[in-house]
Amino acid sequence: MRMPAAEGSQGVNKVVDSICRLSTDLVAEACQHVLSYLQGQTSGVDSAEISASFQRSDVTLEHEDLQNIIRFLLLTFRAAGKSNLSGDDLVSKLEEDSNEWSKGTLQVVHRLWSEHGAVVRSQQELQTTLSINQLVDMQWKLGMAVSSDTCRSLNSPYVSLRLKILEPSGQISYKSFEMTVPQFQNFHKQFKEMAALMETV
Structure with missing residues (x-):
């Protein structure tokens, strides 16, 4: 070895x-x-x-x-x-x-x-031979954009997300990103659909 x-x-x-x-x-x-x-x-x-x-x-x-x-x-x-x-x-x-x-x-x-x-x-x-990243925790907060690449107008609300991810190696990493409110609403809708689907499995 x-x-x-x-x-x-x-x-x-x-x-x-x-x-x-x-x-x-x-x-x-x-x-x-x-x-x-x-x-x-x-x-x-x-x-x-x-x-x-x-x-x-x-x-x-x-x-x-x-x-x-x-x-x-x-x-x-x-x-x-x-x-x-x-x-x-x-x-x-x-x-x-x-x-x-x-x-x-x-x-x-x-x-x-x-x-x-x-x-x-x-x-x-x-342990199984297939390993994938796992979402351990998700935190979000609502803010007001002063300057942003994605918001066209200033003073637009945005959502800041911070994900805690468990990698296959066992290490925990953090990913942060921002979304407009409509993007976050769509993201939330998709999560709800996934959760509903998983309950049927």
Whole structure:
């Protein structure tokens, strides 16, 4: 089994370095978020929640660095589950792919995988091969346009939408956009039609 290699070994070493700069408690917390998702206990891995937790411990990471850590942990634990690795096997594979790992970080990964690996493997077996994005939450607000590409006249009402989306990778992303009121009314009508149709399935 080959562990995730984003941009080759240099990319892996960069992510490993970011992980090893964290305290073992924060590494354990990040791993727990990922493992909870992979065990089907949560609907996704929310990077904003992890970032807020890190900030409470006076640790600030760039958004991209945190995303890379989450992606790496997701790929690592998924690959370990698919290959049916033990805790010892997983640590060996991680050490083969990077010499940047600290002993304390590897001990955390070993302990958590030994505790949760079997459940992750069984959850993977239950998952279907087809994965699509899922809408987790939608927020909207009504505003008045001062300037807009879509509203021809100023002082026109508009609706601002913010969608929370669960991607197949397990990461949660946010999409924001604006609609005119007639566009939103049509959007709402289509949602109602979809909901009615789904009730008949």
